[in-house]
Amino acid sequence: xxxxxxxxxxxxxxxxxxxxxxxxxxxxxxxxxxxxxxxxxxxxxxxxxxxxxxxxxxxxxxxxxxxxxxxxxxxxxxxxxxxxxxxxxxxxxxxxxxxxxxxxxxxxxxxxxxxxxxxxxxxxxxxxxxxxxxxxxxxxxxxxxxxxxxxxxxxxxxxxxxxxxxxxxxxxxxxxxxxxxxxxxxxxxxxxxxxxxxxxxxxxxxxxxxxxxxxxxx
Numbered sequence: 001x002x003x004x005x006x007x008x009x010x011x012x013x014x015x016x017x018x019x020x021x022x023x024x025x026x027x028x029x030x031x032x033x034x035x036x037x038x039x040x041x042x043x044x045x046x047x048x049x050x051x052x053x054x055x056x057x058x059x060x061x062x063x064x065x066x067x068x069x070x071x072x073x074x075x076x077x078x079x080x081x082x083x084x085x086x087x088x089x090x091x092x093x094x095x096x097x098x099x100x101x102x103x104x105x106x107x108x109x110x111x112x113x114x115x116x117x118x119x120x121x122x123x124x125x126x127x128x129x130x131x132x133x134x135x136x137x138x139x140x141x142x143x144x145x146x147x148x149x150x151x152x153x154x155x156x157x158x159x160x161x162x163x164x165x166x167x168x169x170x171x172x173x174x175x176x177x178x179x180x181x182x183x184x185x186x187x188x189x190x191x192x193x194x195x196x197x198x199x200x201x202x203x204x205x206x207x208x209x210x211x212x213x214x215x216x217x218x
Contacts, residue, residue: 008108008109008114008115008116008117008118009117009118009135009136009201009202010105010118010119010120010133010134010135010136011028011033011117011118011119011120011134011135011136011137011138011201012119012120012122012125012130012131012133012134012136012137012138013025013028013119013120013121013122013125013137013138013140014121014122014123014124014125014126014137014138014139014140014173014177015123015139015140015141015183016123016141016142016147016164016167016170017123017147017151017155017160017163017164017167018142018146018147018148018150018151018160019140019141019142019147019183020140020142020150020183020190021121021123021140022037022121023187023190024138024140024181024190024194025037025119025121027190027191027194027195028117028119028194028198029119031117031194031195031198032115032116032117033115033116033117033118033119033198034108034111034115034117034118034119035118035119035120035121036101036104036119036120036121037120037121038097038101038120038121038122038123039121039123041096041097041100041101042093042097043072044100045093045096045097045100046069046070046072047069047070048096051070051092051093051096052064052068052069052070054092055070055075055089055092058088059075059078059085062074062078063075063078075089080159080162080163080166081162083166086166090124090128094128098130098133101120101133102133105118105120116202117198117201117202120133120134124167125137126168126172126173126176127167127168131176135201136178136179136201137176137177137178137179138177138178138179138180138181138194138197139173139174139177139179139180139181140181140183140190141170141173141174141180141181141182141183142182142183142184143184144164146183146184147160148160179193179197179200181193
C-alpha cells in the first residue's frame with residue numbers, strides 16, 4: 001500500500017467548556033493536521049436561511065439580530081436556561097453539522113497534498129453520539145474549579161454550573177476516550193501531549209491515556 005492509498009486517521013477532539021480543547025486544536029493545526037471546529041460550522045449555520053427560518057419560527061423574532069441572522073447571545077439566553085429548548089435546537093443543528101463535517105473530511109481525503117491527520121473539534125462529541133465517526137478520540141479535561149477560573153470573564157457561576165450540568169460526567173468521557181490529558185498547568189505540557197498523540201497515531205501505536213498540566217483556555 002502506497003502513502004496515497006493509506007487511509008488518513010480521523011481524530012475527534014472534545015472537552016468541557018474551559019478545558020483547553022480549542023488550544024489543543026490550534027496545536028494540532030501547527031503540527032500539520034487538517035483541522036475544523038464544529039462550533040465554526042454552527043456559526044455559519046446561523047447565517048443559513050433554512051436554519052434561520054426554523055429557529056425564528058420556533059423562538060420568534062427575539063433571537064434574530066439586526067442583520068437578519070441569529071443572535072447567538074439571545075438564543076443562548078433561552079436554551080441554556082431551558083433543557084427542552086436546548087434539545088430542540090441540538091436536534092435541529094446536529095444533522096446539518098454531521099453533513100458538513102462529513103463533506104469537509106471527504107474533501108481533505110481528496111486534497112493534494114493529503115494531510116497526514118484529520119482533526120475535528122466537537123464539544124458535545126459523546127452527548128450527540130458523534131464518537132462512532134472517528135478513528136481516535138482525544139479528550140482535554142480539567143477540574144471544575146480550574147475551568148471555572150479560566151471562564152471568570154465569560155460566564156457567571158450560575159451559567160457555568162448550568163452548562164456543566166448539561167454535559168456528560170468527566171469520568172464517563174475519560175473512560176470512552178483514547179487519549180486523555182488533564183490540563184492543569186502549562187501550555188508547553190499541553191503542546192507536548194498533542195505532539196506525542198499525533199506521533200503515536202501516525203506510528204500506529206495503541207492509544208494510552210495521559211495526564212499532564214497546562215494553562216490553555218478554550
